[in-house]
Amino acid sequence: MLELKNVSTRYGQIPILMQVNIQVARGETVCILGANGAGKTTLLKTILGMVKPTAGEIYFNKQRIDSLPPHNIIAQGIAIVPEREGLFPKLTVENNLLMGGYYEQDPGNILARLAEVYQAFPWLPQRLKQKAGTLSGGERKMLGIARALLANPQLLLMDEPSLGLAPATINEVFNVITRIKRDKEITILLVEQNARKALLVAERGYVLQKGAVILEGPAAALQENEIVKKSYLAAGSF
Numbered sequence: 001m002l003e004l005k006n007v008s009t010r011y012g013q014i015p016i017l018m019q020v021n022i023q024v025a026r027g028e029t030v031c032i033l034g035a036n037g038a039g040k041t042t043l044l045k046t047i048l049g050m051v052k053p054t055a056g057e058i059y060f061n062k063q064r065i066d067s068l069p070p071h072n073i074i075a076q077g078i079a080i081v082p083e084r085e086g087l088f089p090k091l092t093v094e095n096n097l098l099m100g101g102y103y104e105q106d107p108g109n110i111l112a113r114l115a116e117v118y119q120a121f122p123w124l125p126q127r128l129k130q131k132a133g134t135l136s137g138g139e140r141k142m143l144g145i146a147r148a149l150l151a152n153p154q155l156l157l158m159d160e161p162s163l164g165l166a167p168a169t170i171n172e173v174f175n176v177i178t179r180i181k182r183d184k185e186i187t188i189l190l191v192e193q194n195a196r197k198a199l200l201v202a203e204r205g206y207v208l209q210k211g212a213v214i215l216e217g218p219a220a221a222l223q224e225n226e227i228v229k230k231s232y233l234a235a236g237s238f
């Protein structure tokens with residue numbers, strides 16, 4: 001469904017991604033592991049067209065997308081849960097949520113998806129009139145996920161959904177991801193520093209180090225890999 005072929009990017013003169021090759025098949029959950037500054041967010045921004053590659057090609061459903069503007073790429077069925085929720089704090093929870101359905105023409109579909117999202121997040125319906133900026137950090141993360149689901153994406157990009165959350169909330173977030181995978185035909189590209197959780201929910205993974213893919217493989221193999229164990233699964237890391 002998604003293919004990055006030798007993708008490189010730079011900010012000014014500084015190279016960030018270096019000849020990155022990543023493939024995600026329909027229905028798969030794939031995780032990208034990497035330390036701070038490895039280029040994970042840049043990778044997602046590049047897929048969305050917010051950062052233009054300096055070399056390489058990106059295909060979505062066999063169509064080349066790397067020269068398209070972000071709104072065209074999103075309209076093709078890609079949604080993102082950004083690193084910092086990217087909500088509109090002064091708007092209500094409801095209006096933030098409905099922005100996810102911006103490209104949907106049929107109000108019936110929006111209503112059906114709202115019902116699904118309320119099932120996944122039972123606290124949401126009572127909070128619709130609350131300003132998004134007054135939600136707790138965990139609630140804002142959940143709203144970010146709910147909003148992305150309203151777009152009914154083919155491909156869901158998630159940028160560190162567990163970042164800054166307490167262990168119980170992290171479990172809730174990963175339970176939601178597991179449920180989305182089970183109930184919907186959705187493909188997920190998950191960026192995480194919480195390698196333990198990410199490798200449990202994903203079927204495959206890539207390790208990004210200083211902008212280059214240094215390892216890739218099935219999640220079970222990565223869990224046993226010495227580099228992954230030492231750098232991303234060490235005792236004391238979550």
Ligand SMILES: Nc1ncnc2c1ncn2[C@@H]1O[C@H](COP(=O)(O)OP(=O)(O)OP(=O)(O)O)[C@@H](O)[C@H]1O
Nearest residue numbers: 011016034035036037038039040041042043083193
């Ligand atoms: N707009 C920008 N201009 C210049 N440099 C940038 C810009 N955005 C990111 N960078 C740099 O690119 C590198 C990769 O950043 P990126 O945000 O992709 O990392 P990351 O893997 O998502 O890290 P983290 O886990 O901390 O979120 C960093 O060194 C960062 O400082």
Ligand SMILES: [Mg+2]
Nearest residue numbers: 040041042083
């Ligand atoms: Mg990041």
